[in-house]
Amino acid sequence: MISLAGRDILHAWGKFIFTGFGLGLLIGVTLVMAGVYRGMVDDGKALLDNSGADLWVVQRDTLGPYAESSSLHDDLYRSILAMPRVARAANVTYLTMQVRQGGQDVRAMVVGIVPSGEVCAPGWPPHLVAGRQITRGHYEAVADVATGFATGDRIRIRRNEYTVVGLTRRMVSSSGDPMVFIPLRDAQEAQFLKDNDAILQGRRRTEANPAFNRPGVPGLLEAAIDSQSSNAYVNAILVRLEPGASPSQVAETIRRWKRLTVYTRAQMEEILVGKLIATSARQIGMFLAILAVVSAAIVAFIIYTLTMDKIREIAVLKLIGTRNRTIAAMIMQQALALGVIGFAVGKITATFAGPFFPKYVLLLPRDAVSGLLAVLAICALASLVAIRMALRVDPAEAIGG
Amino acid sequence: MGTRGIRIEGLRKRYGSGDTAVDALRRVDMHVEPGEVVGLIGPSGSGKSTLLKCLGAVIDPTAGRMTLGDEATYDDGWKVRDLRALRRDRIGFVFQAPYLIPFLDVTDNVALPPMLAGAPNAEARARALELLAALDVRHRARAMPSQLSGGEQQRVAIARGLVNRPPVILADEPTAPLDSERAMAVVRILNDMARRFETAIIVVTHDEKIIPTFRRIYHIRDGVTHEEAGEGRAFE
Ligand SMILES: Nc1ncnc2c1ncn2[C@@H]1O[C@H](COP(=O)(O)OP(=O)(O)OP(=O)(O)O)[C@@H](O)[C@H]1O
Numbered sequence: 001m002i003s004l005a006g007r008d009i010l011h012a013w014g015k016f017i018f019t020g021f022g023l024g025l026l027i028g029v030t031l032v033m034a035g036v037y038r039g040m041v042d043d044g045k046a047l048l049d050n051s052g053a054d055l056w057v058v059q060r061d062t063l064g065p066y067a068e069s070s071s072l073h074d075d076l077y078r079s080i081l082a083m084p085r086v087a088r089a090a091n092v093t094y095l096t097m098q099v100r101q102g103g104q105d106v107r108a109m110v111v112g113i114v115p116s117g118e119v120c121a122p123g124w125p126p127h128l129v130a131g132r133q134i135t136r137g138h139y140e141a142v143a144d145v146a147t148g149f150a151t152g153d154r155i156r157i158r159r160n161e162y163t164v165v166g167l168t169r170r171m172v173s174s175s176g177d178p179m180v181f182i183p184l185r186d187a188q189e190a191q192f193l194k195d196n197d198a199i200l201q202g203r204r205r206t207e208a209n210p211a212f213n214r215p216g217v218p219g220l221l222e223a224a225i226d227s228q229s230s231n232a233y234v235n236a237i238l239v240r241l242e243p244g245a246s247p248s249q250v251a252e253t254i255r256r257w258k259r260l261t262v263y264t265r266a267q268m269e270e271i272l273v274g275k276l277i278a279t280s281a282r283q284i285g286m287f288l289a290i291l292a293v294v295s296a297a298i299v300a301f302i303i304y305t306l307t308m309d310k311i312r313e314i315a316v317l318k319l320i321g322t323r324n325r326t327i328a329a330m331i332m333q334q335a336l337a338l339g340v341i342g343f344a345v346g347k348i349t350a351t352f353a354g355p356f357f358p359k360y361v362l363l364l365p366r367d368a369v370s371g372l373l374a375v376l377a378i379c380a381l382a383s384l385v386a387i388r389m390a391l392r393v394d395p396a397e398a399i400g401g
Numbered sequence: 402m403g404t405r406g407i408r409i410e411g412l413r414k415r416y417g418s419g420d421t422a423v424d425a426l427r428r429v430d431m432h433v434e435p436g437e438v439v440g441l442i443g444p445s446g447s448g449k450s451t452l453l454k455c456l457g458a459v460i461d462p463t464a465g466r467m468t469l470g471d472e473a474t475y476d477d478g479w480k481v482r483d484l485r486a487l488r489r490d491r492i493g494f495v496f497q498a499p500y501l502i503p504f505l506d507v508t509d510n511v512a513l514p515p516m517l518a519g520a521p522n523a524e525a526r527a528r529a530l531e532l533l534a535a536l537d538v539r540h541r542a543r544a545m546p547s548q549l550s551g552g553e554q555q556r557v558a559i560a561r562g563l564v565n566r567p568p569v570i571l572a573d574e575p576t577a578p579l580d581s582e583r584a585m586a587v588v589r590i591l592n593d594m595a596r597r598f599e600t601a602i603i604v605v606t607h608d609e610k611i612i613p614t615f616r617r618i619y620h621i622r623d624g625v626t627h628e629e630a631g632e633g634r635a636f637e
């Protein structure tokens with residue numbers, strides 16, 4: 001027996017290729033959408049990996065520092081460092097803002113890290129693709145290549161200028177913004193810096209408060225003003241453990257003794273993936289559902305039309321004794337072929353278009369496989385309408401009146 | 402292969418029921434011997450197509466008896482379980498329009514019925530080519546139906562009707578779209594085939610050109626058949 005579906009496709013190949021191409025673009029969009037979601041998850045994981053931490057110590061009862069704001073006193077790290085099995089503890093600040101370079105504005109996540117002699121302290125960028133790490137305590141920056149900055153560039157964060165001394169790759173926030181690392185002191189200042197008027201007003205308010213401006217207590221006013229104008233807060237403390245230490249045990253100890261909230265790597269991942277990008281994931285899920293319905297409608301319509309055009313031939317086929325099964329198989333195979341063409345076009349489109357998207361698009365082979373299965377299932381379902389119609393064709397129609 | 406051709410006794414067909422019922426066939430009696438080609442003529446609406454559909458097992462008669470070859474296929478009810486196989490193996494159809502499958506080439510159009518009956522592709526194609534040669538369209542074997550002339554298409558359709566060597570061929574206005582020369586050629590082919598393969602053939606026609614070729618003719622009027630002798634004019 002010959003393949004009726006195959007012969008029909010070869011005969012009407014233009015129609016199939018054309019429809020397959022249109023369907024393919026839709027499938028390509030679908031694959032890219034899935035890739036955007038995977039990219040967000042991967043960005044989140046990269047963020048956690050690159051921070052080089054085993055534990056995140058944050059303000060009590062917050063989901064900080066990425067999903068919620070968190071603020072800790074910057075001398076707390078000393079007592080964390082004194083806990084058993086803690087190898088390192090480092091303050092860190094995160095602030096998403098616009099960074100200016102020349103005439104342009106780049107959205108970036110500014111990370112404040114503690115300058116230290118050693119490379120690979122927690123929070124530090126683990127690998128540089130150009131230049132060197134920050135060595136001075138002020139006004140140096142390491143930027144991700146995605147910012148478009150180059151080493152030697154002068155960039156502006158709030159009121160201060162920084163020199164880019166090194167470049168990283170794939171150092172992004174969970175929303176895909178490239179990172180810019182600067183010394184912690186500068187970052188603290190950037191986060192809480194007030195303009196001159198605000199400082200003067202604050203000082204005046206303190207002076208007017210009789211509690212601070214008491215006669216006979218010299219130095220009280222100065223101390224009060226001093227404590228207001230300096231910022232002694234950070235967003236989190238990154239903790240690295242000694243080899244072999246159990247993260248959950250140490251986390252429990254810190255929680256109990258320091259009354260702070262502590263997250264392990266697994267918990268942090270759950271916060272990023274399960275909470276921070278959950279809404280985006282649902283949004284993408286909605287789009288995927290809509291695209292699936294649209295694809296199904298297109299396939300159903302095309303297969304239905306192609307079958308409609310063949311009503312007479314189907315009647316003849318039935319008259320000369322073709323089994324219903326054979327006719328149903330012919331239609332379903334055509335729908336599946338359309339799906340395969342569409343998927344191939346879609347996969348190629350997604351692969352080539354992916355890098356042009358502003359956000360990281362991660363195309364996983366696993367997603368491609370489930371995408372193919374979904375496309376085939378949709379096509380098979382969509383062909384049922386046409387099959388139903390074909391099976392109802394009366395062989396007597398071939399004889400006519 | 403049958404030996405007794407076609408036998409129809411007291412066949413009736415009523416479409417619908419109640420007030421809207423149409424008695425398309427009231428009393429049909431006819432017989433066609435193996436190797437014989439008979440004409441079936443009658444005015445529009447007299448029941449010609451209905452009779453072919455009953456014989457071809459695509460609609461159910463209401464009552465009566467039909468025998469194809471040596472087996473009663475209908476006796477106040479179908480006597481054959483698989484009507485599809487009956488159509489495939491024992492009846493060849495030729496229509497007014499050729500209705501070839503547009504996406505199969507000429508050979509495969511003709512080879513399709515034996516393939517459907519389970520013959521290997523090579524054997525089915527060999528049989529198809531043999532018939533195409535007999536019908537003088539062998540040289541168009543690799544063409545697609547859309548590339549053929551109307552007469553060539555009709556001959557290919559006839560080849561498809563004959564390829565399973567059915568004991569019965571039902572032709573509904575097979576010459577309607579053809580000029581008189583082509584029409585005569587088709588009738589000659591049908592007569593040749595009938596003689597060579599002992600086939601019983603019924604040709605429904607309005608075509609004045611070919612009516613004189615039948616030895617026997619059935620007239621049908623208001624669903625009732627009358628037999629009469631034809632001229633049986635020989636072919637040159
Ligand atoms: N499916 C049907 N339902 C109801 N009545 C039908 C149906 N098919 C045919 N008829 C009626 O049965 C009668 C015979 O129809 P049939 O098609 O057999 O005529 P015919 O001899 O082939 O005519 P023509 O030469 O015009 O093709 C007509 O009165 C027709 O209206």
Ligand SMILES: [Mg+2]
Pocket residue numbers: 400401449450451
């Ligand atoms: Mg008719």
